[in-house]
Amino acid sequence: MDETVTQYRIGETRLFGKPLERLEDFALVRGRGRFVGDLSLARQLHMRIVRSPFAHADLRAVDASAARAMEGVVAVWTAGDIADLPPIDFRDAAGEALRPYRQPLLAHGRVRYVGEPVAAVFAIDPAIAEDAAELVLIEADERETLLDATAAPGEFSAGHDTEALVMRADYGGIEQVLAAADVVIELDVQIGRHSGVPLEPRGAIGQYDAGRDVLCLWGAAKVPHRNRDALAKALGRDQAGIELHELHTGGGFGIRGELYPEDFLVLVAAMRLDRPVKWIEDRREHLMAANHSRQQRHRVRAGFSKDGELLGIDDDFFVDQGAYVRTHGARVPDMTIGMIPGPYRCPAFRAVCHFRLTNKTPAATYRAPGRFEGSFVRERVMDAAAARLGIDPVELRRRNLITAAEMPFARPMKTLGTNIIYDSGDYPRLLDAALARFGWRQAQADAAARRLAGEPVGLGLAIFVEKGGIGPRDCARVTIDPGGAVELVTGGASVGQGFETAMAQICAEPLGVDYRRVRVVHGQTERIAYGVGAHASRATVMTGSATNAAALAVRAKALRVAGQLLQARPEELDIVAGAVVRRAAPDLPVMGLGAIAAALAPDSATLGDERPGLSAEEWFTTEHMTYPYGLHLAQVAIEPDTGRVVVERFLIAYDVGRAVNPMLIEGQLVGGFAQGLGGSLFEEFRYDARGEPLSVTFADYLLPSASEVPAVEILLTQDAPSPLNPLGIKGAGEGGITAVGAALATAIDDALERPGLVTRLPVTPQMVLAWRRQTAS
Amino acid sequence: MQKIPVRLRVNGELHDLIVEPRRTLADALREECGLTGTHLGCEHGICGACTILLDGAPARGCLIFAVQAEGMDIRTVESLATGARAHPLQEAFVRHHALQCGYCTPGFLMLLVGGLERDPDLDAEGLRELVSSNLCRCTGYQNILAAAADYAAQLRAARGA
Numbered sequence: 001m002d003e004t005v006t007q008y009r010i011g012e013t014r015l016f017g018k019p020l021e022r023l024e025d026f027a028l029v030r031g032r033g034r035f036v037g038d039l040s041l042a043r044q045l046h047m048r049i050v051r052s053p054f055a056h057a058d059l060r061a062v063d064a065s066a067a068r069a070m071e072g073v074v075a076v077w078t079a080g081d082i083a084d085l086p087p088i089d090f091r092d093a094a095g096e097a098l099r100p101y102r103q104p105l106l107a108h109g110r111v112r113y114v115g116e117p118v119a120a121v122f123a124i125d126p127a128i129a130e131d132a133a134e135l136v137l138i139e140a141d142e143r144e145t146l147l148d149a150t151a152a153p154g155e156f157s158a159g160h161d162t163e164a165l166v167m168r169a170d171y172g173g174i175e176q177v178l179a180a181a182d183v184v185i186e187l188d189v190q191i192g193r194h195s196g197v198p199l200e201p202r203g204a205i206g207q208y209d210a211g212r213d214v215l216c217l218w219g220a221a222k223v224p225h226r227n228r229d230a231l232a233k234a235l236g237r238d239q240a241g242i243e244l245h246e247l248h249t250g251g252g253f254g255i256r257g258e259l260y261p262e263d264f265l266v267l268v269a270a271m272r273l274d275r276p277v278k279w280i281e282d283r284r285e286h287l288m289a290a291n292h293s294r295q296q297r298h299r300v301r302a303g304f305s306k307d308g309e310l311l312g313i314d315d316d317f318f319v320d321q322g323a324y325v326r327t328h329g330a331r332v333p334d335m336t337i338g339m340i341p342g343p344y345r346c347p348a349f350r351a352v353c354h355f356r357l358t359n360k361t362p363a364a365t366y367r368a369p370g371r372f373e374g375s376f377v378r379e380r381v382m383d384a385a386a387a388r389l390g391i392d393p394v395e396l397r398r399r400n401l402i403t404a405a406e407m408p409f410a411r412p413m414k415t416l417g418t419n420i421i422y423d424s425g426d427y428p429r430l431l432d433a434a435l436a437r438f439g440w441r442q443a444q445a446d447a448a449a450r451r452l453a454g455e456p457v458g459l460g461l462a463i464f465v466e467k468g469g470i471g472p473r474d475c476a477r478v479t480i481d482p483g484g485a486v487e488l489v490t491g492g493a494s495v496g497q498g499f500e501t502a503m504a505q506i507c508a509e510p511l512g513v514d515y516r517r518v519r520v521v522h523g524q525t526e527r528i529a530y531g532v533g534a535h536a537s538r539a540t541v542m543t544g545s546a547t548n549a550a551a552l553a554v555r556a557k558a559l560r561v562a563g564q565l566l567q568a569r570p571e572e573l574d575i576v577a578g579a580v581v582r583r584a585a586p587d588l589p590v591m592g593l594g595a596i597a598a599a600l601a602p603d604s605a606t607l608g609d610e611r612p613g614l615s616a617e618e619w620f621t622t623e624h625m626t627y628p629y630g631l632h633l634a635q636v637a638i639e640p641d642t643g644r645v646v647v648e649r650f651l652i653a654y655d656v657g658r659a660v661n662p663m664l665i666e667g668q669l670v671g672g673f674a675q676g677l678g679g680s681l682f683e684e685f686r687y688d689a690r691g692e693p694l695s696v697t698f699a700d701y702l703l704p705s706a707s708e709v710p711a712v713e714i715l716l717t718q719d720a721p722s723p724l725n726p727l728g729i730k731g732a733g734e735g736g737i738t739a740v741g742a743a744l745a746t747a748i749d750d751a752l753e754r755p756g757l758v759t760r761l762p763v764t765p766q767m768v769l770a771w772r773r774q775t776a777s
Numbered sequence: 778m779q780k781i782p783v784r785l786r787v788n789g790e791l792h793d794l795i796v797e798p799r800r801t802l803a804d805a806l807r808e809e810c811g812l813t814g815t816h817l818g819c820e821h822g823i824c825g826a827c828t829i830l831l832d833g834a835p836a837r838g839c840l841i842f843a844v845q846a847e848g849m850d851i852r853t854v855e856s857l858a859t860g861a862r863a864h865p866l867q868e869a870f871v872r873h874h875a876l877q878c879g880y881c882t883p884g885f886l887m888l889l890v891g892g893l894e895r896d897p898d899l900d901a902e903g904l905r906e907l908v909s910s911n912l913c914r915c916t917g918y919q920n921i922l923a924a925a926a927d928y929a930a931q932l933r934a935a936r937g938a
Binding site: 021022024025026028029030031032033034035037038040127196197198199200201248249250251252253282283495496497498663664666667670671672673674675697698699703705706707709711712736 | 778821826854878883886908919
């Protein structure tokens with residue numbers, strides 16, 4: 001590597017780590033964003049999906065004749081019209097065992113959840129499409145519904161029952177450990193069914209560009225490159241023959257940007273009907289068709305020594321996957337298993353996960369998948385042990401925390417195909433810092449005093465480990481034009497998290513330019529060969545590290561070329577405010593980066609032996625994930641008459657390794673908390689006994705409003721930079737949500753002075769009132 | 778379905794449209810007037826992403842038909858900035874990081890502009906109640922409230938000056 005590159009130290013920060021305003025905001029506050037619903041193409045048709053009204057039924061006939069006859073309707077498709085297309089595949093390799101459970105684009109033979117696509121109507125106007133969809137008659141023989149993943153499995157299809165997979169992990173000889181333990185805790189806990197529910201409904205536009213023989217998908221999100229590859233495979237096209245274009249995305253949270261039946265249908269229809277096809281869902285559709293998440297039931301046992309050492313966890317649990325296995329395969333159970341032990345040593349562990357199908361909307365990842373669930377289970381165990389052993393819950397946790405001296409900490413397990421090796425961390429230090437910031441002891445005394453006065457107030461604390469930065473690699477290309485403007489091309493994606501700003505900061509830092517001069521390209525598959533998109537707290541680590549490498553390479557080239565032109569050694573030069581300076585006279589610009597780019601033009605007389613262009617494309621490679629970690633501390637009060645749980649205080653302490661832009665991270669954490677609050681107290685997809693979804697409007701599926709979300713306190717630390725990437729960053733998208741359910745459960749127990757009371761989420765006012773009646777009687 | 782003519786005054790400009798009677802105002806603004814800053818999040822009046830001002834009052838664009846809005850003064854998010862110069866509330870949103878994905882933002886901006894025009898003396902609790910009219914899925918509201926308080930303070934200062 002060039003000497004000037006190694007001399008450059010990130011510690012000399014000008015942009016990195018600063019809470020800079022976002023590049024994204026200029027257009028968005030003006031209403032000038034371009035979301036997929038805002039885009040219209042000439043001659044476009046509008047698609048409306050006819051959805052199953054049955055939770056489980058054999059289709060006898062789908063009669064679309066009346067719909068087809070309607071003026072303005074161009075086509076109505078049922079399964080037979082697209083029989084040549086395969087069901088939706090898994091994006092990553094998944095076991096053979098899961099293949100029978102993939103979802104077809106349109107149901108054939110049997111429908112398995114209310115909301116399942118049965119037919120697609122294409123019309124010249126969205127209202128006509130919707131009117132026509134109501135004329136499609138579905139005749140079916142209803143079957144018995146299966147709505148409980150812990151009940152005996154039923155038949156999914158001939159030869160396949162509804163237990164799609166049983167996943168296992170096992171280390172440390174759990175049976176012997178539990179047999180020898182002083183105390184064994186047994187719990188049965190449940191996490192409710194809820195999901196990301198971004199405010200922008202899903203949408204997509206398919207367009208076939210016959211002039212170039214390219215099929216375009218507008219409104220792509222999350223993982224455009226990998227979705228491009230999956231679409232190419234399913235549709236039998238070459239990868240360059242499909243382009244995915246990300247527009248503005250109104251929230252992602254894991255569920256947006258997955259490939260759903262509708263994404264395939266608009267593309268296929270664009271080709272076969274030879275017109276652009278636009279599809280925008282309504283909210284009711286979203287709540288019954290986009291990925292659900294979370295619902296799990298854990299029957300867990302844990303052994304402890306009498307002085308509170310966690311000896312082992314044995315967890316037998318059930319995942320309610322809903323009606324089909326979607327693009328993620330079995331990722332959620334995999335991550336649940338991998339992260340259950342969390343921040344504790346836990347020398348023995350066994351998990352058996354029953355990955356089961358039911359007659360509900362299919363499920364997949366939602367922000368902190370597996371960790372929200374696993375943290376609830378694990379922290380409930382720790383609280384139960386503390387109560388049983390008479391040890392202070394904080395002290396019990398402290399005794400089991402992995403210490404800084406034990407880092408890197410390898411757990412004899414894998415998740416997402418990688419060995420679990422916590423890269424760095426000082427958990428006890430963050431615990432102390434968080435308790436001090438919260439004023440824990442004083443808050444405990446105050447809460448006790450209020451309880452004595454008859455006011456149900458309680459505190460809760462939960463500790464967790466997150467994960468981010470999964471590899472193996474990503475790339476980025478940085479180019480400076482003769483005007484001195486910087487273009488950063490990535491395969492990343494923006495779901496509203498501030499991707500452009502964070503990448504511009506990382507890119508501008510070594511280049512010595514204003515971050516506002518960096519144009520960040522993302523989500524355009526034709527612009528760069530590869531990209532990891534935005535998921536799993538991965539973008540900043542992977543794309544950021546690749547960006548850093550590319551920017552450093554451009555810096556090195558700029559200084560080398562400037563050195564030749566100025567007859568100076570590169571190490572005597574620096575870049576300040578977009579111009580090369582001599583380090584001896586940093587205030588005197590000698591040569592602008594634009595002039596260097598001009599000198600490197602392909603037809604430049606001064607090009608010499610240099611490769612043309614002030615540009616570099618670099619890759620970043622890593623074998624292991626990063627593991628940020630944190631704590632959630634909660635104080636709640638319960639309104640005696642209504643059963644409402646009021647969150648009075650909430651502190652998130654989180655160590656992200658290094659913060660690129662702390663303002664953005666705090667935004668991620670507070671936003672994550674609000675979603676966690678929803679899943680803990682308000683949000684739940686409920687079904688009646690026949691499998692009819694009951695939560696299909698925002699009046700039934702309750703997102704927290706400003707009245708429910710308290711001011712959140714943030715303690716953002718950078719004590720444990722990751723050794724796995726040059727920037728030391730770990731990712732920060734998920735730590736706001738991870739242990740919200742766990743911390744609130746403990747606080748509610750404490751307020752009602754009944755340890756172990758909360759065994760399921762969400763905790764509704766009805767549940768709280770019932771508990772209070774029990775206590776009274 | 779039969780279409781009927783309607784004349785809308787939007788951001789001071791007249792639009793002569795021909796729409797179905799069932800066309801919502803939000804759809805008409807987006808599709809017929811080309812003003813796509815008004816967003817649709819639920820189309821049943823709860824999320825408030827489509828909040829606009831009707832004769833100065835914040836209203837859900839999805840809950841009123843275009844034909845009902847004839848004769849009203851309609852203001853959308855596109856009316857706030859003047860050229861490159863943003864509205865002070867827009868600037869406050871940027872400064873306080875009050876948006877992430879930005880989908881709900883136009884609705885919150887119109888809600889707060891209209892709410893504070895009607896009641897410039899809203900205190901923190903009043904602002905929280907106003908902000909709780911709309912839904913945001915990204916920010917947790919903290920920074921929206923901070924931006925709102927900042928703008929309200931600017932209004933009070935300007936009035937006192």
